[in-house]
Amino acid sequence: MSWETVIGLEVHVQLSTLSKLFSGTSTKFGAEPNTQANIYDLALPGTLPVMNEAALEMAVRFGLAIDAEIGKKSVFDRKNYFYPDLPKGYQVSQLHFPIVGPGSLTITMEDGTEKVIGVTRAHMEEDAGKSLHEDFHGMSGIDLNRAGTPLLEIVSEPDLRNAKEAVAYLKKLHSIIRYLDISDGNMAQGSMRCDANVSIRQEGDPELGTRTEIKNINSFRFVEKAINYEVMRQREILEDGGRIVQETRLYDSDLDETRSMRSKEVANDYRYFPEPDLLPIVIDEEYIEAIRTSLPELPDQKSERFAAEFGLNPYDAGVLVSSREMAEYFERVVEICGDAKLSANWVTGELLALLNKNNWEFPDSPISADRLGTLIARIKDNTISGKIAKTVFETMIEDQDEVDTIIENKGLKQVTDSGEIENLIDEVIVSNPDQVQQFRDGKEAVFGYLVGQAMKLSKGKANPAQVNQILRDKLK
Amino acid sequence: MMAAKTIAELARALRDGETSSVELTRHYLDRINQVNSKLNAYITVCEEQALAQAAAADLRLADGETNPVCGIPLAHKDIFCTQGITTSCGSRMLANFVAPYNATVVDKFNAAGAVMLGKTNMDEFAMGSSNETSYFGPVRNPWDTNRVAGGSSGGSAAAVAADLCVMATGTDTGGSIRQPAAFCGITGFKPSYGRISRWGMIAFASSLDQAGPICKSAEDAAIMMNVMAGLDPKDSTSVDLAVPDYTADLEQALNGLRIGLPRQHFAEGLNPEVEQAVRDGLKEFEKLGATLVDIDLPNNHLSVSAYYVVAPAEASANLSRYDGVRYGYRCDNPIDLEDMYKRTRSEGFGDEVKRRILVGTYALSAGFYDAYYRKAQQIRRLIKQDFLDAFQQVDVIIGPTSPHTAFELGAKSDPVAMYLEDIYTIAVNLAGLPGISIPAGFINGMPVGMHMVAGDFEEARLLNVAHQFQRATDWHLQQPELKTTESAA
Numbered sequence: 001m002s003w004e005t006v007i008g009l010e011v012h013v014q015l016s017t018l019s020k021l022f023s024g025t026s027t028k029f030g031a032e033p034n035t036q037a038n039i040y041d042l043a044l045p046g047t048l049p050v051m052n053e054a055a056l057e058m059a060v061r062f063g064l065a066i067d068a069e070i071g072k073k074s075v076f077d078r079k080n081y082f083y084p085d086l087p088k089g090y091q092v093s094q095l096h097f098p099i100v101g102p103g104s105l106t107i108t109m110e111d112g113t114e115k116v117i118g119v120t121r122a123h124m125e126e127d128a129g130k131s132l133h134e135d136f137h138g139m140s141g142i143d144l145n146r147a148g149t150p151l152l153e154i155v156s157e158p159d160l161r162n163a164k165e166a167v168a169y170l171k172k173l174h175s176i177i178r179y180l181d182i183s184d185g186n187m188a189q190g191s192m193r194c195d196a197n198v199s200i201r202q203e204g205d206p207e208l209g210t211r212t213e214i215k216n217i218n219s220f221r222f223v224e225k226a227i228n229y230e231v232m233r234q235r236e237i238l239e240d241g242g243r244i245v246q247e248t249r250l251y252d253s254d255l256d257e258t259r260s261m262r263s264k265e266v267a268n269d270y271r272y273f274p275e276p277d278l279l280p281i282v283i284d285e286e287y288i289e290a291i292r293t294s295l296p297e298l299p300d301q302k303s304e305r306f307a308a309e310f311g312l313n314p315y316d317a318g319v320l321v322s323s324r325e326m327a328e329y330f331e332r333v334v335e336i337c338g339d340a341k342l343s344a345n346w347v348t349g350e351l352l353a354l355l356n357k358n359n360w361e362f363p364d365s366p367i368s369a370d371r372l373g374t375l376i377a378r379i380k381d382n383t384i385s386g387k388i389a390k391t392v393f394e395t396m397i398e399d400q401d402e403v404d405t406i407i408e409n410k411g412l413k414q415v416t417d418s419g420e421i422e423n424l425i426d427e428v429i430v431s432n433p434d435q436v437q438q439f440r441d442g443k444e445a446v447f448g449y450l451v452g453q454a455m456k457l458s459k460g461k462a463n464p465a466q467v468n469q470i471l472r473d474k475l476k
Numbered sequence: 477m478m479a480a481k482t483i484a485e486l487a488r489a490l491r492d493g494e495t496s497s498v499e500l501t502r503h504y505l506d507r508i509n510q511v512n513s514k515l516n517a518y519i520t521v522c523e524e525q526a527l528a529q530a531a532a533a534d535l536r537l538a539d540g541e542t543n544p545v546c547g548i549p550l551a552h553k554d555i556f557c558t559q560g561i562t563t564s565c566g567s568r569m570l571a572n573f574v575a576p577y578n579a580t581v582v583d584k585f586n587a588a589g590a591v592m593l594g595k596t597n598m599d600e601f602a603m604g605s606s607n608e609t610s611y612f613g614p615v616r617n618p619w620d621t622n623r624v625a626g627g628s629s630g631g632s633a634a635a636v637a638a639d640l641c642v643m644a645t646g647t648d649t650g651g652s653i654r655q656p657a658a659f660c661g662i663t664g665f666k667p668s669y670g671r672i673s674r675w676g677m678i679a680f681a682s683s684l685d686q687a688g689p690i691c692k693s694a695e696d697a698a699i700m701m702n703v704m705a706g707l708d709p710k711d712s713t714s715v716d717l718a719v720p721d722y723t724a725d726l727e728q729a730l731n732g733l734r735i736g737l738p739r740q741h742f743a744e745g746l747n748p749e750v751e752q753a754v755r756d757g758l759k760e761f762e763k764l765g766a767t768l769v770d771i772d773l774p775n776n777h778l779s780v781s782a783y784y785v786v787a788p789a790e791a792s793a794n795l796s797r798y799d800g801v802r803y804g805y806r807c808d809n810p811i812d813l814e815d816m817y818k819r820t821r822s823e824g825f826g827d828e829v830k831r832r833i834l835v836g837t838y839a840l841s842a843g844f845y846d847a848y849y850r851k852a853q854q855i856r857r858l859i860k861q862d863f864l865d866a867f868q869q870v871d872v873i874i875g876p877t878s879p880h881t882a883f884e885l886g887a888k889s890d891p892v893a894m895y896l897e898d899i900y901t902i903a904v905n906l907a908g909l910p911g912i913s914i915p916a917g918f919i920n921g922m923p924v925g926m927h928m929v930a931g932d933f934e935e936a937r938l939l940n941v942a943h944q945f946q947r948a949t950d951w952h953l954q955q956p957e958l959k960t961t962e963s964a965a
Contacts, residue, residue: 039577043797045570046557046579046676048711078793080840082817089796140813142801271840273849276682276790278712 002203003238005231006211007160007196011173013152013183014127014191015058021126021150022049022092022278029189033143037129041148043087048277055150056281058182059099059124060291062152065176065298066119068103073282074123076275081268084142085129093153095272098123099281100152105176106300107168108318117169118157127151146190152182158197158208163227167220170194171322175299179324187218194223198230200238209234210244214258217251226251230258302327310340319348325362326352329369336373339380346376350393367396374403387460388412415462418470421454424462425471428453439475447471480639480955483696487544490537497537497547500642501530501591504549508593508640514958515616515625517635519554520562521594529591536589544699546589551641553632554595555602556582556687557676565678566598566610566628569798569805569824579676580708581645581687588703593641596631600826601795602652602680604628605897606888609828614885617659618956619922623882626656632690633660637956643700646690649680650783651877651901653688654913658877658925661915661954663942664690665697668933669908670715673708679794681787682713684905693952694914694942698722701935717933725936726943731765733941736870740776741900741927747880753917753924754876760948761874761941771866771873775858779903780895782859785839785852786906791829792836798824831891860907867931872941875900877913877925900927910935914942915951921961923951 020027023040040047063070075097078090100122108114129147133140154173160166174192177183185192199211214230217223229251234244249258297305299321306317306327321327326347333343351372355365375392378384384392384407395406407413415421428450429436439446454467481489489495505523512518526549533547557563557575559582564570578586585592599609607615607630615630617623618638625634629646633656636644646653648666657664665688672687679685689700701722708714735758742751758768800806800820807823810816825833839848866873877900888894904911909929916926926945930938946952 042802044557044575044577044803045563045565045573045678045797046575046674047577048675048713050710050712080793080796082796082799084799084801084813087797087802088793089799090793269842271793271837271842271845273789273793273840273845276713277679 003200003235004203004205005162005227006158006199006201006208007162007166007227008158009156009160009166009169010195010197011154011156011170012193012195013154013173013177013185015055015150015152016181016183016191017052017054017058017150019052020148021052021055021124023148025148027149029191031145033141033145035145037144037147041087041144043089049092049275051278051281052150055124056099056283057291058150058180059122059152060283060288061180061182061295062122062154062177063100063103064288064292064295065180066103066105068119068122069101070283070288071097071099071101072284073097073280074099075280076124076278077272078275080271083128083131084140085131085144085147087129087144087147091126091128092275092278093125094123097280105169105172107165107172109164109168112315115159115165117159117165120155120157122152122154125151125153163224163231166196166227167224170220170223172299175322175324179296179298181296187220190218193218196223196227196230198227198234199244200231200234210246212244212246212258213248214251215248215261222251222253225253225256226258229256233258296324299327310334310344312340312344316344316348320344323362329362329365332369333373333376336370337376337380339376342376342379343373346372350390354397366398366400367393371396371403378403378407382414382416382463383407384412384414385460385464388414412461415458416466418466421458421462421466421470422474424454424457425467425474427457428471429474436475447475480692481642482692483544483548483643483699484693486548486642487546490547497530497533497591498527500547501526501549501593504593504641511638511640511958514621515618515634515638515640516613517596517615517625517631517638517640518551518594519564519566519597519612519631522561522592525561526591526593529586529589533589533591541589543588543703545585545643545703548590548642549593550585550590551593551596551632551635551644552582552585553598553629553644553646555598555647555678556645557678558582558592558595561595563595563678564611565602566600566612567825567829568611570678571611571805573804575676577676580673580710581704582676584703585645590643590703596629596635596644598631599628599652600829601678601791602628602647602649602685603791603828603832605651605655605894606883606885607631607656608885609826611826616885617882617922618958619661619882621958621960623884623922624659626659626878626882628652628656629664629690630656633657633662633664636660636662636690636692638958639955642691643696644690645687645704647677647680647685647687648901648905649684649686649787650905651898653690654877654901654911654925654927655898657690657913658915658923658927659882661918661923661951661956662690663693663697663912663914663952664688665694665701665912665935665939666904666910667701667705667935668715668910669905670713671910671933671935672704673706673711673714675708675710679790681790682794683790684783684787686905693946694912694939695723695726695946697912698726698936698939698943701939705935715933720936722936722939725940728940728944729765730761730941730944733761733764733766733872734870735761735766735768736771736866736873737768738771738773738776738866738873738875740773741875745879745896745899746876747919749919750876750878750880750924753919754874754926757916757926757945757949758874760945764944764948769870771870773859773862773866773903775855775862776903778855779859779906780899782852782855783898783902783906784835784895785848786856788832788836789839789849790836792833792840795825795829795833800824828891856906859903863903863907863909863929863931871930872938873929875927877901877927881919881922881924904929908932910938912938912942914945915954916949917951918954923954
């Protein structure tokens with residue numbers, strides 16, 4: 001039997017406003033429990049919400065970035081349920097009239113194929129607090145610092161067909177929100193959270209299978225693992241003649257499995273109705289246009305420009321624009337050294353490996369774009385060879401001196417004095433009479449060996465092109 | 477005993493040096509001490525704070541303060557949060573709740589120099605029309621202590637009528653200012669929705685709740701409106717409209733005023749003596765140059781039904797926060813979370829509140845939403861349209877506030893009969909319009925209220941019409957003797 005997987009993602013993005021969605025309380029992460037909750041956040045009687053305009057603008061920015069319809073009139077609703085970390089007993093969200101309507105984004109797979117993924121909608125809502133079940137001797141603690149933090153819930157169409165596509169979609173969303181500067185997208189801290197709706201069906205079946213919803217998966221890697229586990233679980237059930245139960249499941253990364261949380265069939269009736277404490281948000285074309293004009297260059301546009309302007313292949317361009325910081329770093333390097341291809345190789349190669357190895361972000365890099373640009377410039381102007389450049393690069397991690405100072409101090413400057421190179425080559429010819437003879441007898445392959453000997457003798461500092469030229473002249 | 481005086485009169489007396497705010501405040505505190513036990517109008521009296529405020533007001537008056545409410549003793553309905561002083565909302569649930577903030581209305585009276593004597597009794601969470609649902613016991617009517625004061629702002633109305641304060645605040649979701657004002661023979665004014673901030677006013681039904689003045693005359697209502705009205709950045713539903721001086725147009729003559737009499741308000745169910753009193757009042761308006769026009773409010777009969785879907789629906793969510801987790805009542809020794817929720821809410825809320833939470837929860841449930849909530853909202857638009865059509869023909873609409881005078885305590889045990897108490901007032905809340913009840917006569921010693929409605933934000937016009945009536949009549953000057961009649965039953 002051939003199965004097709006159908007995945008839709010609901011992604012909650014914490015908007016990086018300074019204050020909460022409906023109160024003036026700070027949203028800063030990591031404060032002492034319950035120090036960032038004011039009388040509205042605590043749902044004291046008589047308190048009322050006031051919409052945070054910055055959150056609205058961020059939501060509209062996102063909508064425009066995915067070419068979505070923007071809700072000219074969007075309405076907040078109350079979603080009713082009881083839980084101790086939900087102080088009002090209802091969450092203010094948007095049901096029928098979300099701020100962002102249908103839109104789409106394009107994902108690129110590793111093999112270079114592209115796919116357009118539909119976004120059904122995105123709406124604003126307030127976050128709940130946190131319930132802490134450990135450390136309270138059989139009781140639960142409530143931390144309301146997060147209660148009321150603005151979220152943008154982004155709902156995809158069920159257009160994703162495997163875990164890799166789901167991860168690519170999630171990474172693309174991550175990249176877009178970071179470019180737009182509307183969220184830090186930090187999955188570990190919960191500022192980007194993902195629920196996956198997963199079902200499988202027989203290939204060609206027009207009907208969707210019964211889905212399960214996997215909650216709160218907190219890394220890209222876990223998204224892939226959780227979906228793969230769930231697809232396997234559903235296959236086994238269906239192939240054994242069983243039936244999928246529509247339910248919410250939790251991914252346990254320690255055991256690498258999903259398990260049932262609660263059955264949707266007995267789930268809450270949320271009794272949505274329009275929030276009477278807030279008027280509908282009405283925005284006009286002028287407001288939308290002002291935001292559209294202020295949008296930064298987005299990953300897709302930047303990637304196209306990199307390809308056109310710098311002659312990069314689509315894959316390199318795609319890697320470089322995946323993070324705004326990397327793209328900006330790269331552009332600065334090119335500006336300094338003037339060689340896009342070399343810059344791309346160094347940024348996506350040596351530098352990215354260094355950052356990944358140490359878990360550093362671009363702003364943490366010990367090698368600034370200016371220094372890396374200078375290093376590449378020294379390869380270009382033949383001050384050092386590419387190979388020596390790697391040694392210099394290693395030194396630059398620890399040593400904050402200027403690139404030229406490091407090259408000077410370490411005596412790594414390339415030997416370009418033809419007299420000096422002639423001496424080296426004379427020595428090589430004298431020491432390798434057999435190979436010299438073989439070459440003269442027409443064995444071209446030996447030439448490389450002799451160049452290598454000359455380079456070795458110069459401790460890699462001799463200019464390889466000059467070595468080539470002079471050696472060939474001398475062997476004539 | 478000093479004769480009951482209005483804000484306007486006392487503001488003059490304070491400036492003429494006839495009395496001081498401290499003297500006035502002592503006088504009212506004494507009266508409360510003597511009389512409140514008969515009426516149960518106050519839940520909390522704050523003597524010390526009141527005297528301190530009065531002393532501060534006297535300094536301001538000596539400094540030439542011009543705001544007429546400066547130094548005037550005031551009572552707040554116990555639905556307005558007052559920093560450091562219990563705000564119970566008439567409920568066991570909040571009997572121990574002390575807010576760390578003031579309602580905007582409270583802040584505004586404080587800023588103007590008014591003196592808060594205390595917090596008045598009310599139906600629990602403002603749900604009731606007789607003040608019998610209060611956790612603190614019913615308020616009694618100063619005209620006959622065997623009868624109800626009306627509700628839900630019964631404590632404020634009784635306190636003003638019995639001269640236990642000069643002025644009081646109230647809130648009106650379906651008639652909760654106007655009906656008790658009618659029953660107690662005083663003036664109660666509900667402004668347009670959005671005119672006064674709801675910040676710090678404990679929510680019953682957010683799209684209907686509106687604060688307003690309860691006082692002795694339309695002129696006093698205008699003076700209080702000058703303090704209370706205005707945009708509040710903390711209440712997104714408050715309106716950004718210039719606030720006029722509500723006292724400026726009070727003396728305007730009523731020549732040419734067109735008064736609409738809704739046929740539906742002079743129909744079956746109306747006590748004939750109440751009808752007669754209102755019709756006598758209308759004759760006064762004719763003498764003042766007004767003309768009377770019969771009008772229709774064709775969807776009026778749907779207003780109570782629509783209201784009892786919308787208001788409980790909103791209330792069911794508004795009251796979810798009372799869960800025993802963060803403040804207010806919590807049951808003893810809960811076994812687990814569910815037990816805490818169940819017992820806290822079962823023990824903390826009274827029957828009427830529970831009834832409305834159940835009705836509202838049901839109306840919003842999946843499968844019933846369209847039939848109830850959505851339908852009720854559609855009816856609400858029809859009702860508003862009825863008024864808009866009527867105001868094409870007339871300037872104000874006048875009728876009775878209530879079908880009868882105040883009834884005896886315990887007389888209405890059927891909830892639906894109680895809901896029908898607000899049959900003339902409820903549509904005004906659904907439409908968001910301003911309405912006022914003023915005294916228009918007596919039947920067997922019990923006051924009759926006349927109800928007047930104007931178009932959106934035409935508060936000044938309404939106060940002008942009411943004031944002109946009060947210049948021509950003296951019903952509003954009558955004072956109760958706090959007598960107790962034998963029960964008729």
